[in-house]
Amino acid sequence: MMILKRILSVLVCTATVCALFTGCGGKSAEFTIGLSQISDHPSLNTIRESFTAEMERLGYGPDRVSINYKNAQGDQSNLNSISQTFVGDQVDLIVAIATPTAQSAAAAAENSGIPVLFSAVTDPVAAKLVQDGQNPGGTITGTSDAIPVESIFGLAAQLTPNAKTFGFVYNLGEANSVSVINDAKAYCDQNGLTYKESTVTNSSEVQQAAQSLVGSVDAFFTPIDNTVAEAMPVFAEVAINAGLPIYPGADSMVIDGGFATVGIDYTVLGQKTAEMAIAILEGGDPATMPVVTLDNFRGIINKETADALNIDISGVTDMEVYTGGEE
Amino acid sequence: MTFVAFQGAVELGFIYALLALGSFVSYRVLNIADMTVDGSFTTGAALSAVCAIAGLPALGLPAAIVGGAAAGAVTALMQTKLKVQPILAGIITMTALYSINLKILGTANLSLFQIDNIFTHFGAARVALIVLIVLASAAALGLFFHTRTGLSVRATGDNEEMVRTSSINTDFTKTVGLCISNALAGLSGALLAQYQSFANINMGTGMVIIALASLIIGEAIFGRRCVPLSILAVLVGSIIYRIIMALVLSSDTDPSDLKLISAIIVAAAVSYPALREKWDYWGRRRGAKRDAQSGNNSNREQGDQEKRGGEHS
Numbered sequence: 001m002m003i004l005k006r007i008l009s010v011l012v013c014t015a016t017v018c019a020l021f022t023g024c025g026g027k028s029a030e031f032t033i034g035l036s037q038i039s040d041h042p043s044l045n046t047i048r049e050s051f052t053a054e055m056e057r058l059g060y061g062p063d064r065v066s067i068n069y070k071n072a073q074g075d076q077s078n079l080n081s082i083s084q085t086f087v088g089d090q091v092d093l094i095v096a097i098a099t100p101t102a103q104s105a106a107a108a109a110e111n112s113g114i115p116v117l118f119s120a121v122t123d124p125v126a127a128k129l130v131q132d133g134q135n136p137g138g139t140i141t142g143t144s145d146a147i148p149v150e151s152i153f154g155l156a157a158q159l160t161p162n163a164k165t166f167g168f169v170y171n172l173g174e175a176n177s178v179s180v181i182n183d184a185k186a187y188c189d190q191n192g193l194t195y196k197e198s199t200v201t202n203s204s205e206v207q208q209a210a211q212s213l214v215g216s217v218d219a220f221f222t223p224i225d226n227t228v229a230e231a232m233p234v235f236a237e238v239a240i241n242a243g244l245p246i247y248p249g250a251d252s253m254v255i256d257g258g259f260a261t262v263g264i265d266y267t268v269l270g271q272k273t274a275e276m277a278i279a280i281l282e283g284g285d286p287a288t289m290p291v292v293t294l295d296n297f298r299g300i301i302n303k304e305t306a307d308a309l310n311i312d313i314s315g316v317t318d319m320e321v322y323t324g325g326e327e
Numbered sequence: 328m329t330f331v332a333f334q335g336a337v338e339l340g341f342i343y344a345l346l347a348l349g350s351f352v353s354y355r356v357l358n359i360a361d362m363t364v365d366g367s368f369t370t371g372a373a374l375s376a377v378c379a380i381a382g383l384p385a386l387g388l389p390a391a392i393v394g395g396a397a398a399g400a401v402t403a404l405m406q407t408k409l410k411v412q413p414i415l416a417g418i419i420t421m422t423a424l425y426s427i428n429l430k431i432l433g434t435a436n437l438s439l440f441q442i443d444n445i446f447t448h449f450g451a452a453r454v455a456l457i458v459l460i461v462l463a464s465a466a467a468l469g470l471f472f473h474t475r476t477g478l479s480v481r482a483t484g485d486n487e488e489m490v491r492t493s494s495i496n497t498d499f500t501k502t503v504g505l506c507i508s509n510a511l512a513g514l515s516g517a518l519l520a521q522y523q524s525f526a527n528i529n530m531g532t533g534m535v536i537i538a539l540a541s542l543i544i545g546e547a548i549f550g551r552r553c554v555p556l557s558i559l560a561v562l563v564g565s566i567i568y569r570i571i572m573a574l575v576l577s578s579d580t581d582p583s584d585l586k587l588i589s590a591i592i593v594a595a596a597v598s599y600p601a602l603r604e605k606w607d608y609w610g611r612r613r614g615a616k617r618d619a620q621s622g623n624n625s626n627r628e629q630g631d632q633e634k635r636g637g638e639h640s
Contacts, residue, residue, distance in 0.1 A: 006548045006599065007567065015574060040583065071582035076530045077537060078585070080339055080523050081332070081573050088329025088577075099436055100527050106440055107524035108335075127525075128438035172429060173528045175436035201425065 029066035031093070031281050034086030036105065038098045039074035041226060042252065043266050047097055047119050050270025051277070060278055076100055083108035093117060093280055095273065096142075099127050099175055106140055115286045118142030119273045120266075122176035122224070124291055133291045141286040143273045144293045145176070145224060147249045149183040151262040151297065152221070153191070156247050159260060159301075159311060160219055163245070167217035168197040169209050169235070171227035180223035180249060195221075206231035207238055214242040224249035224264060232256035240308045251300045255322055259309065260301040262319075268294060328577040336573035338454050340566030341461045342518045343537060347545075347565045348468060348558065349395075349511030350538035355557065356472075357504040358484040359406070362417030362535060364512040366424030367398040369531035371513025373431040376439055376526035384444045387517050388460075395513020396506040398424055403502035428528055435528045444521035457518065464511065465558050471507070472554050480504045481554070512538075541565035543597045550600075568593070 035051075037044050048069070055065060068091065072078040083105045086094050094109055094116045096102040102118035106129055109116055119142055121127060130136035133144075156163055168184065170177040181197070188195050196217055198209040206228055210220070220239055222228045228235060229250065236257025239246045245259035254261050272292050280286060299319035306313045313321070328336075346368060353361035374394045375387030398420055405416035429435070446453040471477045482490045483500040491497050512534070520526040545564025549556055575588050 003548060007563070011567070011570065011574075037582075069582055070576060071585065073583070073585050075533055075586075076527060077339075077343070077533070078572065078576065081335065081569070081576050084335030085329070085332045085573065085576050088331030088333075088335075100525065103436075103438055103440065103525040104523055107522075110441075126434075126438075127436065128440040128442075173425075173435045175434060178435060 029062075029064060031060070031065045032089070032091040033065060033067045033277065033281075034082075034089065034091040034094045035067050035069045036079070036082050036086070036094070036096050036101050037069075037071045038076070038079065038101045040071060043224070043226070043229070043250065044097050044120060046266040047270040047273065050267040051095065051119070051274045054271040054274035055277065058274065058278060060274075060281070065281070072101070076104075079104035080108065087112045087114060090114070093277060095119065095277060102129055102140075102142070103127060109139070113139065115280050116140045116142075117273065117277055117280060117286070119269060120145045120176075122146050123179040126179060127175065130291060133293075135287070136289065136291065137287050139286050141276065141289045141291055143269055143276065144291050145264050145266075145269055146293050147180060147224060147264055148262060148297060149180065149187050152247050152249070153184075153187055153193070155260060155262050155299070156219060156221075156245075159313065159316070160245055163218035164192075165194045165196065165217045165219075166247075167210075167213035167220045167244075168195055169206065169213070169220060169222045169228055170197070170199060170225045171201060172199045173201060174225055174227065177223045177225040177228075184221060184223070200227055203227050203231040207234045210235050210238040214238065214244065217244065219244055220246040222246065222248045222253070222258075224253075229253055229256075232258065236305065240305060243309060245305070245309055245311065251298050254300045254302050254305075257305060258302060259305045259311075260299070260313075260319070262297045262299045264294060265298040268298075328574055332573050332577055333570070334454065336569040337566060338457055338522070339519075340569035341454075341457045341562070342515055342522060343541065343569065344461055344562045344565035345464060345511050345515035345518070346534060347538045347541035347561045348465060349508040349515070350535070351542055351557065351561045352468070352480075352504055352511070353508040354539070354542065355551075356481055356484045357501060357508075359413045359501070359505070360417070361399075361402065361505060361508060362414060363398055363402045363420045363424075363505070363509055364538060365531040365534050366421035366428070367395040367509040367512045367531075368516040368534045369428045369526075369528065370394045370398055370424055370431070371516030372520035372526040372530055373428045373437075373516075374513070375517030375520045376437045377431060377433075379439050379442055379444050379521055380437070382443070384447075384521060387521065388445070388514060391513040391517030392510045393513075395516075396510040398513070399505040399507070399509030400502060402509070403498075403505040406505075407498035407501055425528070432526060432528060437526045439521065439524045439526070442524075444524070446521060453522075457522075460514075460518065461562070464514065465562060468507070468511075469555050469558050476500070476503060537568070540593050541568045544568055544593065547597050547599050567596075571596075 070082045087108050094105045096105040097119045099121045102121055105116045122145055124130045129140050168181055170181055198213050200206050200209045232253050233256055248258040248261050249263050251263045301313055301319050301321050303321050303323045353359050371391030374390040378387035378390055402416045402420045405411040406413050449456050479495045479500045483497050487497055541564040544567055545560035549560035571592050
């Protein structure tokens, strides 16, 4: 029938185009890992690259482990297809970077027995990926990029002791940000600090959100928020012009113009993820592997910002000082 | 492509087919460019997720239908009573729905992992439930378009002036059409949320494109004839689109090429009828040239006739 012919030709066309773009495959490795990412984002890319490098460094390079990397390109509807592909291929382990990726992998792999290792999920208990941080109790575990809110506010108390009111700028649509902000609010309430918040939905709104808080806050605090991170340069400009320091959650945000942080180094996160992956591949049980959160954080100060704000950082000893220019 | 990936593609194809049906109603039947579906899709998902967490997953489906219809009604109100441009009205509603969906979800990401949902008792046979719901909705839609109101809706899309002179209230028909369109989008979101065990505030982003791609692929294959066939075309188009995506994802392509490849494939599928016609035309031209060069008069005349007849088809 004509219609059947048309359907078949569409599918053949697809297969041909795919074949054109395909490299040569078919290597049989000792282990296969399905690595999925929600979008092309610097922090997530850093995790992936550091993961792959660490796997190789620890003796699990491309000759032993075949890593099948798929990226949903920011389109959540592709996540399910990617996870199902991995389950169908019966990979030995699925590594999912970011929360929706991990949730999609968890749902697809639920009855297949394939373990799931997540990375960069700030609150895995809230995302129902694990029952408990210490005893995941299932086939899912991973590394969390929860940031130490107390340490950052402690740093703020040390460097800018006069800052009593903080401005929170973040995207309500990012679950990771919301959980960190809730921790921050709890800390402020317990320690006699006040806060004001201004939320954004995309990076073009960050400038105005920051400007709306100028005049009523003494300093800014922002979590590891992808939306704010994208707009960090303009956020930094607004803050510096107003003479206010920004305490962000990630060191990359300090490099982009923030003031200081005791934050997450995504390279270390990727390395820890690789260690857990190797443990699982060698027979470890995810149910008993606690979720890893980083415990030694990279303190970093941006000297250019400090100078622009006239803040004296000469007394600071155990932190990296970023002087701008070179990376 | 493995069987699991294929089955997943078919299941997702049916779920997104409802969304494509909704877009079919607004874009093809009503001739309105409606952007609300990005928002109403997420509204359906949010309502369904909240109902599942409350222990009533089956309630999520009708709740999503009502929620989607409400979103459609707001867009229709702006278009008809406030005379806002259709595209703008859709964008306004979609923007407002972002905040409303956040309120419904209570958080940016709501997990339904290991919570009872409508698929829990089906296990591997959940594709049967999905197909049942989708076919029932498609059948209901087809039947609706044969009722008096349905025919008015169809007529409004074809020739609004004519319909108004026949003393049919076009404001009403547009509202009905947009409500149905967004109700279907909401239902699609509801099914997806329970299928993938989580609902996320950003899951509706880009849904319009997917719906339109499915729509166009279906039309490229079936052509545009009667309504029942068009509805079937939409279903098939959605399934084929998901199979295409699954094929692309299963292959060893560079992950950053994903969107480029899917765009090329969709473009190829969509331009297939035009390409086919060009191919046939050139084939006939070559044939006619050959006959002319062989010096045979009667063959040449026959070739000319075929050419003329061919161009009219």
